[in-house]
Amino acid sequence: xxxxxxxxxxxxxxxxxxxxxxxxxxxxxxxxxxxxxxxxxxxxxxxxxxxxxxxxxxxxxxxxxxxxxxxxxxxxxxxxxxxxxxxxxxxxxxxxxxxxxxxxxxxxxxxxxxxxxxxxxxxxxxxxxxxxxxxxxxxxxxxxxxxxxxxxxxxxxxxxxxxxxxxxxxxxxxxxxxxxxxxxxxxxxxxxxxxxxxxxxxxxxxxx
Amino acid sequence: xxxxxxxxxxxxxxxxxxxxxxxxxxxxxxxxxxxxxxxxxxxxxxxxxxxxxxxxxxxxxxxxxxxxxxxxxxxxxxxxxxxxxxxxxxxxxxxxxxxxxxxxxxxxxxxxxxxxxxxxxxxxxxx
Numbered sequence: 001x002x003x004x005x006x007x008x009x010x011x012x013x014x015x016x017x018x019x020x021x022x023x024x025x026x027x028x029x030x031x032x033x034x035x036x037x038x039x040x041x042x043x044x045x046x047x048x049x050x051x052x053x054x055x056x057x058x059x060x061x062x063x064x065x066x067x068x069x070x071x072x073x074x075x076x077x078x079x080x081x082x083x084x085x086x087x088x089x090x091x092x093x094x095x096x097x098x099x100x101x102x103x104x105x106x107x108x109x110x111x112x113x114x115x116x117x118x119x120x121x122x123x124x125x126x127x128x129x130x131x132x133x134x135x136x137x138x139x140x141x142x143x144x145x146x147x148x149x150x151x152x153x154x155x156x157x158x159x160x161x162x163x164x165x166x167x168x169x170x171x172x173x174x175x176x177x178x179x180x181x182x183x184x185x186x187x188x189x190x191x192x193x194x195x196x197x198x199x200x201x202x203x204x205x206x207x208x
Numbered sequence: 209x210x211x212x213x214x215x216x217x218x219x220x221x222x223x224x225x226x227x228x229x230x231x232x233x234x235x236x237x238x239x240x241x242x243x244x245x246x247x248x249x250x251x252x253x254x255x256x257x258x259x260x261x262x263x264x265x266x267x268x269x270x271x272x273x274x275x276x277x278x279x280x281x282x283x284x285x286x287x288x289x290x291x292x293x294x295x296x297x298x299x300x301x302x303x304x305x306x307x308x309x310x311x312x313x314x315x316x317x318x319x320x321x322x323x324x325x326x327x328x329x330x331x332x333x334x335x
Contacts, residue, residue, distance in 0.1 A: 015235070023233075
């Protein structure tokens with residue numbers, strides 16, 4: 001009964017979403033929002049100012065994005081407990097978030113019950129990934145990851161460049177570019193460049 | 209209602225995302241001239257609430273409005289011809305707005321609007 005409440009830091013750049021999260025969390029017994037932040041750098045500062053028990057962190061943030069902000073927090077406090085909450089549902093977005101130090105992952109359309117469950121689990125030191133992102137992660141495991149170079153090539157493909165232009169931009173021969181594209185199509189298991197770009201955006205490999 | 213000299217703007221919030229709905233309601237209720245009189249997840253329920261509660265302004269999530277048919281949006285209008293619809297683009301993609309404007313919906317409010325801008329959009333819609 002006399003347990004101290006879970007103190008939270010809520011990070012989102014959109015006022016309506018931030019207010020919604022604060023309103024949901026403050027209505028829960030045993031939870032209190034100690035501070036809010038509107039960008040990733042502000043989040044790092046507030047974290048070390050107030051030492052919250054749990055951070056609820058958006059990913060697509062100005063100045064410093066959520067992945068970088070989580071990594072900066074965890075670099076100085078490896079025990080930081082962070083739940084990422086995002087409209088990004090691609091397996092690569094989720095993987096990057098978990099690698100950057102998130103212990104939980106929620107989609108923005110989650111209901112109050114789910115958000116509260118995630119905060120309680122992560123506060124106990126457990127992991128919590130809600131069903132949709134968990135399914136995306138499970139599906140993504142079946143794919144071989146693209147190399148850094150392949151990601152560069154694919155991004156230029158997505159921006160509408162020809163093989164010749166990609167070769168010039170990355171200082172690669174035509175045949176090397178073709179070879180990379182063949183590898184990309186094979187790893188993503190698609191037949192053409194358009195399908196590769198569509199899938200890469202869906203999975204969070206590319207953000208245009 | 210008739211006893212109140214300056215009647216408040218009565219708002220119905222139609223928003224499928226729980227976080228956004230709670231945020232919008234919390235923000236609007238902070239303004240003394242605005243009152244949230246109802247909340248709804250979907251357009252069918254919104255038509256019923258529009259008929260029962262007679263709001264001045266109905267805020268509808270752009271993504272939800274885009275998924276609904278013109279008939280469903282028309283049903284909301286038909287429930288109370290005096291109500292004004294304000295489109296809220298919070299988690300919706302930018303392109304959905306373009307397709308909706310010019311139909312029955314005249315005004316919209318962007319997701320990165322601040323507290324004052326959202327209230328101003330409500331007041332403009334109620335005029």
